[in-house]
Amino acid sequence: MKSFRIPEATITRLSFYSRFLVRLDRRGIVTVSSGEIAEGVGVSPAQVRKDLAYFGEFGTRGIGYNVKDLMHYTMKILNLNQSWPLALAGAGNLGTFLCTYRNFRDRGFIITGVFDNDLTKIGKKIEDLTVQPLEDMPGVIKQSGINVGLVAVPSRAAQEVVDLMIKSGIKAILNFASVAVSVPDGVKLRNVDMSVALEVLTFRLASRKAARGN
Amino acid sequence: MKSFRIPEATITRLSFYSRFLVRLDRRGIVTVSSGEIAEGVGVSPAQVRKDLAYFGEFGTRGIGYNVKDLMHYTMKILNLNQSWPLALAGAGNLGTFLCTYRNFRDRGFIITGVFDNDLTKIGKKIEDLTVQPLEDMPGVIKQSGINVGLVAVPSRAAQEVVDLMIKSGIKAILNFASVAVSVPDGVKLRNVDMSVALEVLTFRLASRKAARGN
DNA sequence: GTCTGTGAAGAGTTTCACAGCT
């Protein structure tokens, strides 16, 4: 544990390394080299070593890394050795899907409350959850000590919901609405927009004739 | 139109600029400055100007940019002045959600075929689509001239489905499975993993006590 | 005065290449 500001990209890759190590561990593999990790997640071996070096010395020269140990280290760095309760605003198609999304549960993210202000949705059962009125959200967040919120409401309602979450004590927000929302200092925010990813893809696709590959 | 290799990040931002401009245009706003765009999408004004400069000179000094014109330019750069048919593999929770995802349609991405090899899913109606057997996918892709594929199958099946798509003539793939898949040169690939975004968030959340904010 | 377009400086990230340990 040494450095100060760790690159965003390093954290993202750490998350991939961690998943890859879980898979190796399940297959009973004991030792792995930076080259094998690199191969498995699609980066360079030096990158893997540099990324890990931000957090300590986890390997053995001449040998590589112990899979179980490194898996635990990466999980610990990402704070995945605990489970994270989540508050979800929005019970439409996206919200409903997120409740069923296994990747969240597999990594310790548990949706604990679903909220909407649409009367036709309140009371609806999604998996083992019941959609609650939005005005109950602050109480539930405070009572359950939830720190992380998911915003899956229409764009026009996003800022309002974000404000309400922050007032309720939420410290980090994953925003699925395709609009920039503002948060005060100290609150972490990330946006996820699946169609942005598609647009990058179609841009590259069409420019492949003009410029060279990729 | 001048530069050669345009940064990934520039394309991503262009996609945000484009959305923001659509919104301005709907509100009847005629002119916008780089500063206002910057404010609206959360980047610096110089960044906005640099990004646009990769593709040409779209503004007027002393005035700013014409909203309608710049909107059209950005759409054209991203190849969104056409509609893109998509092939979707996987009709589970994620696949079903993607069929209903309005952000895709709004930007011209139309899911044209849904495929699965689960007999309990084949024949199921999702919106106006019917789930077809996976073995029919190559035929549909070729016949409809589909270039872009969405992979929403379980991780273990991802590589197999990707290979099938490529054999069928798909040139770009958006992979939602949380596993690295490999594609030959010339095929574009992007991965989307919503829980990675959450993990970056929880990392920052927990390290805020140790280091300084964000 | 306002705001764009851009070369140059600055900051940040990745790759190289090798010393050092097993």
Next chain:
DNA sequence: AGCTGTGAAACTCTTCACAGAC
């Protein structure tokens, strides 16, 4: 011999700051 950990070099991306156009 094999593989990690790491300074230094190379590269990429962002910000600065100002000339030029309105």
